[in-house]
Amino acid sequence: MKEEDETSVGIGSPPGNRKQAGIKSLWIGVWLAFMSAPIKDLADGAHTAWATALGILGLVVFVGCYLLLVFRPSPRMLSPVQVRIVLAFLSALAVTLSLTLGSAWLVLFVYVSVCAGAALPLRTARWLIPAAAAVLIGIGLAGDHPREIITALVFPALLGGFSMTGIRQMILTTIQLREARATVAQLAANEERLRLARDLHDLLGHSLSLITLKSELAGRMLPANPEQAAAQVADIERVSRQALVDVRSAVTGYRRPTLPGELAGARTALAAAGITADIPAEPPEYLPEKQEEVLAWALREAVTNVVRHSGARSCTVTLVPRQTLDxxxxxxxxxxxxxxxxxxxxxxxxxxxxxxxxxxxxTLTSRATNSRSGKGFTLALGVPLESGLGSRE
Structure with missing residues (x-):
């Protein structure tokens, strides 16, 4: 599982190590295979030495600009102005090399179209991609290049450009969802802190105020009225003990596991371990508190065993109310x-x-998931529901 975590790159996530960066580079580098036409043109020796040298330099710079726009780990790596400057330079370089070195260099417009789809917002890319294809056709026709080359390149330019717009939108949406999830988690934590502060204030505010007042009163009674002072001290002890009981009850309530929380935790733990999980979103409503606590502890223990010891590829959790003789x-x-x-x-x-x-x-029962092969492990637990409870499937 660890190896998969080290090598997999999530959509919208920057490479976290060299291995992930290498995988992303490999995926991007595969599409550089279409550069074989300009490379072959330079290797054939059809141009002068100066033209060949400038062609090599232009191709290296073009590939560098292309990788700068496409390999970016995050859309925010370059500012919008910088993206447009690099893309304009890339387009100018494609026009110059195509006009001076021949039809083999028309393939550069496919990369211009892909960069437009990958780096620009949809409202801009949707007209710039057809514009790149139009320039490709214009230069091809003006230079009397073979029609089959022009036709073969127009479709990849349009398809590659608009495909990259879809991928870019998916990446942006994934980033926004990840940020929204983090914001929701932060808001939930803040709300929990506020609720804890409110509860502690309600529990301790009155008790501590009473302890303070009685302490001041006992201090004023000493040493003239020691018996009355002792009575006040006894009241202080009683109030403080009750406050301690209230605080312990409150903390126990906060520490009590809940079934919705454990279902969410199970989903996260199994996903982190690379185990495909099928888990219900919510438990049945009107579940008694004690039964819910027992099931929550059991679910936590069962999922922990799956993650640590099972070596499983998938795990299914079900919560189903059933009618039995009891x-x-x-x-x-x-x-x-x-x-x-x-x-x-x-x-x-x-x-x-x-x-x-x-x-x-x-009740608790366990068995092999696959009775024939003896593989897998199934843990089944049943808790009684009070009458009228758990009636919703």
Whole structure:
């Protein structure tokens, strides 16, 4: 899995290491194969020594400008003005080399069209790409170049340019979605901090104020009225103990796992491990709090086992309410296609899950996902639902 993480480059993400940069360079470099026509033209020796030298220099500069526009890790690497300057220079170089060195150099307009689609906004690229194709046709016809060469290059110029506009829009959309996701996560964290601050203020504000007032009162009563001061100190102890209980209850509530949170965490953990995940978006509504907590802990443990020990390629999580002879139950199933169970004795994780299920009258079963080959591991848990709960599929 680690090797895949090191080599894969996500859409809209810059290469994170040399290996990823090499892969991206390879994908871009494949399309430089169309430069074989100008290279062959220079190698044939049909031009003078000065023309050949200038042609080589022009081709190197052209390829450098092309890579500068296409290889950019982020659309923000160059400013819009810089992009237009480089593209204008690239177009001028293509016109000059095509007019002076012959029909083999008309292929440069295909790269101009691709750069326009890759580097410019759609509203600009949608007219500049046909313009590049039109210039290609104009130079080809004016120079009496073979019609088949012109026809063979017009379609790649249009197709390559407009294909790159689609890829560029997809990359920009992916970047925007990633930024939006980070913003939503930050807002959620800020909201949670505000909620915690509100709850702590509500829990401790009154208690601490009362402790302060009683402490001042006890101080004024000493040493003249020690018995009344002692009563105030006893009240302070009682209030402080109650405040401590309230704070512990609040912190326990914040630490309690929830099924929606564990479903989202499972989706993230499996994706990070390179395991294809099929996970429901939301649990059934009206799930009792205690049953939800048990299922959340069980899901966390089951997914951890899949990630660490299974060697699986895919994992499926289902949450289905079922009617049994003992009443309605909510069944959680975690199934993978990995190597299966490694022994007959359950580990600490499964033992802990079983103990939590016993506390709510739940059930736990495990089996091979594929009964014929014995491969894979399926964990099925059921927790009872109170009457009228979990009725929504």
């Amino acid at each position: 009443g309605r139950v909510l069944e959680l199933t975690v199934a993978d296609d990995g190597r299966g169970a490694s022994g007959t004795t359950p580990g600490n994780g499964l033992t802990g899950i079983a103990e939590r299920l016993d506390a709510v009258g739940g």
